[in-house]
Amino acid sequence: MTETLVALDLETTGLDANRDAIIQIGAVKFRGERIEGEYETLVNPGVPIPGFISELTGITDAMVARAPALAAALPELLRFVGNAPVIGHNLKFDLGFLQKHGALRNNVSIDTYDLASALLPSASRYALVALAAELGVPLRDAHRALNDARATQQVYGLLAKRADELSLDTLSELVRLAADVEWGADYTFQDALRRRTEQGAAPKRRRAGAPERGLFAGGGAAAGPALQPADEPAPLDEAPLVEMFKPGGALAAQFSSYESRPQQLKMMRAVARALSGQRHLLVEAGTGTGKSLAYLVPAICWAAQSDWRVVISTNTINLQDQLMRKDLPALQQALPQEFRAAVLKGRGNYVCPRLFDAMRRRPVRTLDEMRVLAKLLVWLPQSETGDRSELTLTGPGELEVWLRLSAEDEGCTTERCATLQGGSCPFYRAKRAAESAHVLVVNHALLLADAASENRVLPEYQYLIVDEAHHLEAATTDGLSFVARQSELEFRLRALTGPQSGLLAQVVARVGSQLGVGQQAGLRHQTEGVAAAQAAVLVHVANFFQQAGRFALAAGDGEVGAYSRKVRLRDEARESGEWAEVLLAWDNLKNGLQPVVQGLQRVARAVIEVQDDGAAELDDLLTALAGVVRWLTNFNDQLQGIVEQADAARICWVELGPNARSPSLHSAPLAVGPLLEKHLWFAKRAVVLTSATLATDEGFAYIKKRLHAHDADELIVGSPFNYRENTLICVAEDMPEPAQGALFQRKLEQGLAALCIATKGRALVLFTSHAQLRQTAGYLRAPLERAGIRVFDQIASSTSRHQLLQSFRAAEHAVLLGARSFWEGVDVVGESLSVLVITKLPFDVPSDPIIEARGATFEDTFGEYTVPEAALRLRQGFGRLIRSKSDRGVVVIFDRRVRSKAYGVHFLDALPACEVRDTPLALLPETAALWLADNN
Structure with a gap:
């Protein structure tokens, strides 16, 4: 770009242009890479600057105090900018403050956020600081x-170069799509396209409705020959496997930090024998x-030797990525056996070429649509997978657009992909x-979807390894649950x-042109009938959910606050007047739904009649119509089961959102045990x-009962960490009971503040409720920040969980406050995490419909269900502290029920053997600080 621009x-x-005021302006005038001038001024806002803004x-x-008011500063800014296009990061925010004073209303605007969102589709974040770091732009x-304007200018220059490198077809389509929406990147792409066409280039033309296979040309995982499983596979020879795990063996040669561990070798042998002997096995x-x-080494060797596929299921994306990007590629180098590894995710993780083409054919309706389409146009030619994990989608709007573009629609089949997309469909390639x-x-969700669909999702397999298996029951529950919103x-x-983008309008436009006058009238009559039925049923939709909300409100004595309410649909609830x-x-x-579904089926038949005459490009309309019919039918059937309680094996409830909204x-x-028994334990060889x-203090009995794994072999492999030497557990012996409410909370806040100051932060504090976390964070922030300790709060933070953990690791003295999701999956090695605080024992909410219903199936609900579940969760939380052999740390339990209640012994006995001290609150800070000083 050769014209003069201003960053x-x-x-x-603050953030509100109508209420808040400007305190500083910075601008950089440049042409290409040459800086033509800079402008900077402080501005007196006429009001006090909030403390957090001064801190930021x-x-x-x-x-x-002596800076010019905005009225005095604006003329100089306007002279500096002139008519030049203005560049900014989230520029609408800045322009909102200026344009309300009449400034810069007519200048072309360019937003580096929108540019980066399109040109860096896989960037970890799109904040200016993050983009500058990713692009190597200094920002002090x-x-x-x-400083921010200088960084914006350099970021823009790098992004503009990337725009120039796009294909002419991509540039042309970006410009075409942006014509219908206000998008902060359009000017840059228009300029790049103009310069390219001035050089004589011209974009390709494609037939309307024809899929653009070039965008989906990524190779994906290479598909090899079909497996030929042995009828009676020979057992694995363990000796070569053992050699791999020895010091100096194949694994040590491949993994630089590898160390031979007897616990690992013991588990490997057990997995090998389970596969060879066709036995089920539980391993903690x-x-x-x-x-x-x-488990990977014996699984690979077994699969390569027998040609029987081994499926490995994980609960989290992090573990799935670790296996596919690190462990399996390394083992392909380390092991003598040749093997093929692949990952398969649910349809919703892959972009659908048919839906993508359909969205590109019609006018763009929203900024979120434009941003997602731009990402895909830039990303797809580079992607080998078409998997959304490679994309960064921000906010619910972009996620909703992705849902409309994903291959989730079951109207698509692998056969349809092969025929219509020439094998270019990412899901087809992955499958x-x-x-x-x-x-x-x-992942567990796909594994259970396969089981629930009678094995129609995954390719045939008989050998399965489930990692993160403590989530299996919850994942099965989630996969088989239904919600009507x-x-x-x-x-x-x-x-x-x-009028243009609706499915019925598309049918009339694309099918009607191929019909005679009489047939056109008939088709229009059918679509108008569906539209009338739709308008009528929307009234019933609103009334139904309104009545459901009134029922939930009445069930709670008419009071509702800032938290959601769940009302289980027991027999007595169904007999109330509100339920009637x-x-x-x-x-x-x-x-009301019935005529909509029937009308859509009639419209589909009309399309089929045209389809038979050779109009194959209408296939996407048929698929879309079938998908809507299928979705509405399933919604109706599932909701009927809830309202009419058609299945006693299901738990049903009505949920009312905060402040009585969104029933x-x-x-x-x-x-879930019977399903697992039928589809896993009885159906698979191993x-x-x-x-x-997996185990409680009483072994595997609890998990076996929950999962119906009655005949599985058992193995507990202890940790190689020496918890007796590297971990101290302190129980606050004089804390009030949690049931004492305000007194417990006050003592917790005071105790936490003193403890964290004494240990100089370095603490992860785990809560069982967001309300308590929020209240405690409000108390802790001032005293800890005065002591130079940063407070990271899961609820107040606007960053992702990943970013929150990164910030905590990077801070020298910090405290991280987390609720349920932080009880596991937190991996902070070293002194940054030296103190783990358990505020309360992690009992489930007893009134939760699922917990209540399942608990009622036990003779002793509390002892047989509530305590084991909480003990397993406590063990997960405890595991956040010691992540390497060199780690040392203190666990502080503020819930003295582990000592004062008879059931408390089950919690302490479930933890690794450590030194446990009953410590008065007043001595907790000194005890923890001295132990850490003596042991680090």
């Missing part, structure tokens, strides 16, 4: 206006065992690679109509379940 940044007293920017009231003292492998290699893989990595049903119904109103509203909704209806399976936390 602009403001610092303000370094700008204080004293600094702006961020949140000072001129303590932290530091190296269980991934302990084809899976069918030839010796080792197939999936008003917003989702209304979205599906409203997508049918619309729900039933009446349901009859109207059910009867929804839910159902979940009462027990199933291995492994986790760091």
